[in-house]
Amino acid sequence: MSLPPRNAPTRVEHLVVGAGFAGLCTAIKLQEDGETDFLVVEKADDVGGTWRDNTYPGAACDVPSQLYSFSFAPNPDWTTSFSQQPEIQAYLQRVAREAGVLDRFAFGTRLEDAHWDDDAHEWVTVLSGAVAGEVRSRTLVLGAGALSEPKLPDIDGLDGFGGEIFHSARWDHSADLAGKRVAVIGTGASAIQIVPELQRTVGHLDVYQRTAPWIIPRADRRYSSLERAALRSVPGLQRAYRTGIYLARESYVPAFTVQPKIAWPAKQLALANIRRGIEDPALRARVTPTFELGCKRVLISNTYYPALAADNAELVTDGIAKVTADAVVTTDGTERPVDAIVVATGFHTTDLPIAAQVTGRTGRTIAEVWDERGMSAYKGATVPGFPNLFFVVGPNTGLGHSSMVFVIESQVAYLRAAVRAMREERYAAVEPTESATDRWNDRLQKRMSRTVWSTGGCSSWYQDKHGRNTTLWPRATFTMRAQLASFDEAAYTCTPTPTRTPTREDVTA
Structure with missing residues (x-):
């Protein structure tokens, strides 16, 4: 039985869009930091994102299970080394339930419009659906992901x-x-x-x-009951599994980013x-x-x-x-x-639909800015002209070799560092500078030009309409994590919280 719509809260500190891996990780980590005044909005009726929506026959992950899971919520009970969709969805449901954050999730709720109020230093978001109305928030976190909106082919008839x-x-x-x-x-x-x-x-x-x-063999296997029992009970064993898989996956990076000939053994396979x-x-x-x-x-x-x-x-x-x-x-x-x-023609990855619904400080949407310049962000997380806006899985954070959950945790760490800085320094707004953003993306695209994604003789959904690869990260994932480990205020315009002028009532009180 569907419940009647209820009014959106007037204000929350943090509004998060999307309840997949990205939105769930954001909620859990904000709660850990004592940032409990948040709302996660999700247009569907459950957590899961990609793993809720893709229920086609044979749906499974192409990253090993031990790595395709939160580092802070290990699962010793994966049944196979490459998990299938129902098992991943059940894992996310369990993590959400055990974290105690679902009371601040609004399912069946869409973001219709969001715009920045420069006087109040807040985002004003209009929601529709199960939770409807206008809600103001200090930050707006977009965790909807690049693989969320299906793309239909342009075929006559x-x-x-x-x-x-x-x-x-x-x-x-x-x-x-x-x-x-x-x-x-x-x-x-x-x-x-x-x-x-x-x-x-x-x-x-x-x-x-x-x-x-290119299709390589799927080295899948079932975990025995004895192996799963060992993963549950032997200290450090599951972390060792995860670390070994992570390092093996990172060994692919040179073939993609340095010299394609290194991939010769995989090509023969x-x-x-x-x-x-x-x-x-x-x-x-x-x-x-x-x-x-x-x-x-x-x-x-x-x-x-x-x-x-x-x-x-x-x-x-x-x-x-x-x-x-x-x-x-x-x-x-x-x-x-x-x-x-x-x-089976993929998704809107370089023309994110949500970008057309978010209007920044200058009165332009993210889509309008990106249509002119191409999809880009500072460290894949923030965009000039859009204060207090954070992407989780933003431009140039995708991977061709490893787990996006690692990336999500890294980007959420950057968000947490920014929020802490805003609290401690009493910043009303933080916004990356144009110069810092340009330097970041110029260096990134220069490195990208030497990768197999640019020199390998193909075109793909990694490229936007300007011909730039705005989807993938062209380095090892540990370098991304290092870049996102702390909030670099020098790259931002940080607006102090205005000091209120005392009124007559304050003086006489």
Whole structure:
């Protein structure tokens, strides 16, 4: 039973948007610091973010479980080394419940608009849904994430398709695809998990590939009950697991950022994965990438290639010309009848929808600023013209090799340091300077120009419309953590809290 809408609080110290890993981490750490006056708003009905929304068949993480979890909330009970979606979602629900923060979460609540009040030094946010109204806050924390808003392809006739059609991140579990003719558009991280699951149950499967990805084997295994018991009871064992996985993942960085040839062993593993899964030389050639490993996201699967090679599957590499009421038509004129279409074409990563809803000190939205200059922030966290605004998982904080949870904890540490500085120094507002932000991003893009993401011979969702990679971090993650360990006031314009002039009532009291 849905509850009637209730009024938003008039004011909170901190307003946090999003209840995934980022929003949950922010809430828990603010509470630890005694910053208990916060509200987390979430448009959906539960915590989880990506892991609440992506419930497609085969959904699982491509980072090992021991690392893809909060360092302050270890989970000795992961059942496999690479966890599946339901287990990650259950983990986040448990962490939220045990942390005792859910009383300050407003689910079913959307941010409609936020603007900076320069006189009051506050954010004024309009909320709708379960909690509605205007709320003022000292800080505004955007933890909605880059993989939250599905992106549909611009294909003629797609909206006129007469069968079942849905995005991978909005899976329609009421759709019975068994025995049907199904098309999957896209061959990214979600698609390579979906395709093997569908291939086993549908009548015929067409997979539309624009660019072949590099796919290495998935070294997954189940943890034995004895191993899980040891992780629960042996001091330091789980931390040792986590540290070992972290260091192994960081060893990938030189291949991405220094010299792509270092990735030769991984490339051979990926080529062997193709040979093992596909016998047909022609099909092998069509799934072999033409760019350097790492230029696009490296995927992991043991089942994708065998699924493509199955009798009831066809890999289509011709471009899609249009979609009719009951078919997909490619540029060579071939018309392939389908009953259902699964769109696995990613998310709005460099054009975040929430950026159009946040207006800063100069009267411009973040989207307007970024449309002109490209998506950028100081240390991936703050933006000139938007005082007291903090991103968690902001521009150039994504990874091609390791756990985003590590990044989230690092960015939340920076937010906490900023809030402490504001308390201790009595700052009403902190805003990064244009010069500090430009220096940060100029150095970052200079380093980015030498990475495989720039020189590897591909284009990807990592780049914005200006051609810059505004998504990934081009160094080791421990360097990011070091950069975010303390709040660097010298890079900010810090506005003191105004001293109130005593009134007659104060004097005579």
